[in-house]
Amino acid sequence: MLYIEEDSSQEFQDKLKYLKLLSNNYPTVADACTEIINLQAILNLPKGTEHFLSDIHGEYESFIHVLNNASGVIKRKINDVFGNLLSQKEMKSLATLIYYPERKIELELKDQSNIEDWYKITLYRLIDMCRYASSKYTRSKVRKALPKDFAYIIEELLHEQPDRLDKEKYYEEIVKTIIRVGRAKEFIVALSKLIQRLVIDRLHIIGDIFDRGPGPDIIMDTLINYHSIDIQWGNHDIVWMGAAAGSEACIATVLRTSTRYGNLSTIEDGYGINLLPLATFAMEFYNDDKCEIFKPKLENDRACSEKDAELMAKMHKAITVIQFKLEGEVIKRRPYFGMDDRLLLDKINYEQGTIDFDGQIYKLKDCHFPTINSSNPYELIPEEIELIEKLKSSFLNSEKLQKHVRFLFAKGSMYLKYNSNLLFHGCIPLSEDGSFRKVSIGASGKKYSGKAYLDRLEILVREGYFYKNNPEAKLYGMDIIWYLWNGKDSPLFGKDKMTTFERYFIEDKATHVEKKNYYFELEDDEKACNMIFEEFGLDPKVSHIINGHVPVKIKKGESPIKANGKLLVIDGGFSRAYQPETGIAGYTLIYNSYGLLLVSHEPFESTQKAIEEEKDILSTTIVLEQEVDRKRVGDTDIGEELKIQIQDLEWLLDAYRKGIIKELR
Structure with a gap:
């Protein structure tokens, strides 16, 4: 039993104020005793599954x-x-x-x-x-x-x-x-x-509810109605969150992935986003283009007509080129992202159909770029600007998409500590020597690592979606969301680069390599795991990383x-x-x-x-x-919360019995 000692200190006055508020819920000795008995009994029930x-x-x-x-x-x-x-x-x-x-x-x-x-x-x-x-x-x-x-x-x-x-x-x-x-x-x-x-x-x-398969919207509808849930964001989730926030680069990425895997029903039927402007644009600029390397990858049970496949291929190519242009804008706007190696449109020789990649010349698998100005390859043509504005409006005004993304923010996070387990989707970025990688993610040059890095990223992600009254902060947050999709130090991506361009346009698979963060080399190392547990305030003896x-x-x-x-x-x-x-x-x-x-x-x-x-x-x-x-419940995080409640109730009980607080009835 805990006892409350009456004195004149500020600490006692604060505690007394809290106990008086608590007494509104438990107005008598009997009420407080009953709740203590109830909570103490719950501690001894088996933990939930x-x-x-x-x-x-x-x-x-x-x-x-x-x-x-x-x-x-x-x-x-x-x-x-x-x-x-x-x-x-x-x-x-x-x-x-x-x-x-x-x-x-x-x-x-x-x-x-x-x-x-x-x-x-x-x-x-x-x-x-x-x-x-x-x-x-x-x-x-x-x-x-x-x-x-x-x-x-x-x-x-x-x-x-x-x-x-x-x-x-x-x-x-x-x-x-x-x-x-x-x-x-x-x-x-x-x-x-x-x-x-x-x-x-x-x-x-x-993590990774979205992309590839045909029904992420159905999954989200199911999760919204689930009785008790948490979500750790994956890179495929974060890019949809960015699209819902209005990030043009994320919108283009979402549409490229959807056209690549033939999941237009998710976009159109699931979220009510109008793709007619994209189809019209694609037919105008790529009508005579076979777009062979852009044909959708369909599962056997999701076949479509040849005509539909051809249209999807044209839409796929159109939005892919727009994506590269929009990504170029972000990379130039945020030089501290350190992603200049992803600026490849200006490395193309458009007359010869080749690219100078890391000092080596490669022949491109597709050389037809009707919307690219070779002297300013990242510039959007007026029709592309108009198209992106229409698409952005559809994403921002999709009631169902916004509902789903708000749920991802309400129930989601970069990581979660729960019952001695550390949950996150990808990795905790590490350096070659096994230490936490220090990353500068802003113009100030301030570096973050480990838990502080993930905490800072989460704040910026939320600003990218919710910060309506500060356009500059919102844009920065949206750019961070895009960075989390494919940035070299993104804990959700976990690789040095995303070789999207190379996989589409360069035959040599040596250019497709994406080097994983050192975390993945050390994930079988107990010392590295223990270091991560300690960084996040968990006991290495009983904890697990789940990703x-x-x-x-x-x-x-x-x-x-x-x-x-x-x-x-x-x-x-x-x-x-x-x-x-x-x-x-x-x-x-x-x-x-x-x-x-x-x-x-x-x-x-x-x-x-x-x-x-x-x-x-x-x-x-x-x-x-x-x-x-x-x-038992007493061994869980909920159990720890219940123990605190029991402690508070025991203080209230003692205050009643000493007459420090009067029973309300």
Whole structure:
């Protein structure tokens, strides 16, 4: 028990003022005691399960499936509850129902000869699952998670034992009545959604929601409705955030990537951005150009007509050239970014179709540049200026895009410390000697490194989006956002340069090389990891770094587990574009009260097959760390906050008992 000592110091007066405010919420000794007992009990509950995903890249079907099945957690809980009672087929069917309740019920309505019996059996099974999934939470927390329409009924069912004689009929009658009044379907959906919610206490997205795949907007809609989430920005997220802020270079980059992978539906249908001006511009200036090297890269199941592919190729080339011009403006405007080596348009011999690259002459794969003035190659022609203004207006006025980006700012950050884990997308920039790289990111020449560097970058990113009343500061912030996409010391990018121009126009792959930051050479070094932990105020003995960004190539023998388990890379290839390299279709991480579990996933076929054929993702789980003593809430960050609240309440209790503060009733 803590005691409060009355004196005349300012510290005591401040504490007394705070305790008087606290007394409004706990106006009596009894109220304070009750809350202390409640919080102390919560500290001893098992910690909630955390779910980590990274590098989703628009693959919404596989993402939603992994989210719905909680990387196999639901299947394991079904086995815990019904392992000796149900067949494998029955357990698989129950799992599919929990993942996709609405669509699975529709199939059952067609197949079941006695739907009332199916409803009854299913309701009992789902109630058992809910009871098991909710057992490690307080009734108050479960109550807050209950769907409003059925909250009272579900609470009754969860906390009554159907085998007790005095309540057996009561329990049965609730289930029968749900079916009789025609609410069984809605009730099953509500229970399934509740189970999904209860099995995961916190979702961590370690960056790169956008680009490559067809549905980042669908993923964002899903995340916005998730009950508890944080996001660490990836380089593919930050460039969309810059586009939403109005950065012209970021807008061009987003459109180039979307045209390259044939994801115009995300732009047009997902975000309502009008691409007709870009199509019209492309047809005007590139109508007779085959644009062979700009043909979109399409997955087999996302084919398009030859005519559409030709138009996309022309749009792709048009926006790519504009991007290089706009990037040139940023690089010249911010010489301290140190990116002069990315100024390549002025190194082209437009008559001969060659480029002087690092003192060597290369033949260009495409020499047709109708919008480039060779004497001033970075100058936008009037039609390009008009086009960019129209596109910028569409991005700034896309209600859905702005909503999604505001969510990324509200729930996102450059990094996060959570329950002794350090979460970030790419890297902490290091120098060759293993020390934190010192980076100057402003005209003042002031250098930042380590945690201070990431903190400063986050402030500037937020200014780039929110700083409406200071155009100069906003422009600088937007340029920083663009730098984070491809700058040589960007912790989100982690390479010395982005060789976009070279990959398009120069055949020699030696020019395509992007050297990774020294962080990636040292990520298997325990000393380097410990240095990072100490920089961010974490205990090296118990902490982990969790990041994504660089796909782990299992095919080549790479491991996601680095530095004896201190660093975990969970980018295993959600994006189909990476799967031929990685050999799998993604990693996810589960951190529950028993320890850390790394889950690797095989490719996901389709939502339709998952429902109709009950094909779950084939996943393999590796136990990374197993706790000798099960982790409790008291061992978590939330537990530390609760301990502070208990301390404050004990001071309030002592103040009541000493008469320093009077009870309010």
